Amino acid sequence: MSWHKHLDTSWFRSDYAAAAMPHDENGCVTGNYWLAWPPYITDDKSDPGSLDKILRRRFKxxxxxxxxxxxxxxxxxxTT
Structure with missing residues (x-):
């Protein structure tokens, strides 16, 4: 299994790609959707790993x- 549970609402892979519900600074869930991101974050808005695209891409x-x-x-x- 490549996925590991951090919380019921936060999972990650061994390369630190992840899927999680949005949380506040206290770890409380702040949305009813899931986010997915790569094992890297970039400022390049054309890259699917940009924070802007990560936050817009929501899953049920x-x-x-x-x-x-x-x-x-x-x-x-x-990954680059």
Whole structure:
């Protein structure tokens, strides 16, 4: 299994790609959707790993967010 549970609402892979519900600074869930992000964050707004795109891309389920991460950033592939 490549996914690891941090919280019920926050999961990550060994490369630190992740799927999670939005949380505030106290760890309280602040939305009813899931976010998915790569094992890197970039300021390049054309890159799917930009924070701007990560925050706009929302998923209804954890499984959908995980599937997006696994397809967009396969585990074991190098990222730029």
């Amino acid at each position: 389920t954890l499984e959908a967010a995980m599937a997006h991460v696994d397809k967009a950033w396969p585990l074991g592939e190098e």
